[in-house]
Amino acid sequence: MSTQEQPGDRRLVTITRHGEGGHVAELALDRPEAMNAVSTAMARDLADATAELAADEDVRAVILTSTSPKAFCVGADLKERNSFSDADLMQQRPVARAAYTGVLNLPVPSIAVVQGFALGGGLEIALSCDLIVAGEAAVVGLPEVSVGVIPGGGGTQLLTRRIGWSRAAGMVFTARRMAAAEAAALGVVDEVVGAGEARDWALHLAAEIAANSPVGLRNAKKAMRLGMDVDLATGLEVEDACWRATAFSGDRKEGVAAFAEKRRPAWPGR
Secondary structure (H helix, E strand, O other): OOOOOOHHHOOOEEEEEEOHHHOEEEEEEOOHHHOOOEOHHHHHHHHHHHHHHHOOOOOOEEEEEEOOOOEEEOOEOHHHHOOOOHHHHHHHHHHHHHHHHHHHOOOOOEEEEEOOEEEOHHHHHHHOOOEEEEEOOOEEEOOHHHHOOOOOOOHHHHHHHHHOHHHHHHHHHHOOEEEHHHHHHHOOOOEEEOOOOHHHHHHHHHHHHHOOOHHHHHHHHHHHHHHOOOOHHHHHHHHHHHHHHHHOOHHHHHHHHHHHHOOOOOOOOO
8 A cells, every 4th residue: 555645744733732840731633735635644644643742741631723724623534535545545444443442542631623524534533622612614524425435433422422423424424514602502513703813712721621630531531431332320330430540649749738738739639
């Protein structure tokens, strides 16, 4: 399988740290000339970048952004795929899956910043995050059935869990695109802000999140994710295990002490 790498094999996903301690990481999709269409090379870079952040104990929150003024991401690189044989497509499949699951499995809270188009795999990257903030000019959709495939980056599962069967079915089966306001009304995105304001809004929210216990953040997300699709009794056991992992940590001791002493916590983390 041949792929077109970028000049100098530059990374198509970049990481920037923000704030005191660099606890907020910005993961930017950086293939603006193709509106961040997910090529094989870009999928590899996204998988590598998310693995790097997942292993970094200093990271407390992640925002996913785009360097393209026109799009968050327009999905799979169909120009590349047009040259694929069936064998090529099968060879690419685990590479693509690793990119989407890398975002989904980030152990810390994640926020997608959607400005412009988020279509197909682009919306699936956003759905893999915990929260989605969109600019008022954003356009989202899962148009895969219109080109002979189905959402394959988690869309059929994540969208259905997010907005329910019938609403997800309406989006997937019609392949239609929708504006930010309608997407917010359906629950596809969580916040709609003014044009050009989404990144700043997400950075502010990420900083607010990152001020909290890093042990608590990771275990709260773990409890929510592992308990989401089990029965209540099992979910409460999952929660109890995550509570124990947090309650007997240095963060709990520091949090209680800082509250009593009316000062800002200096979290020891894991």
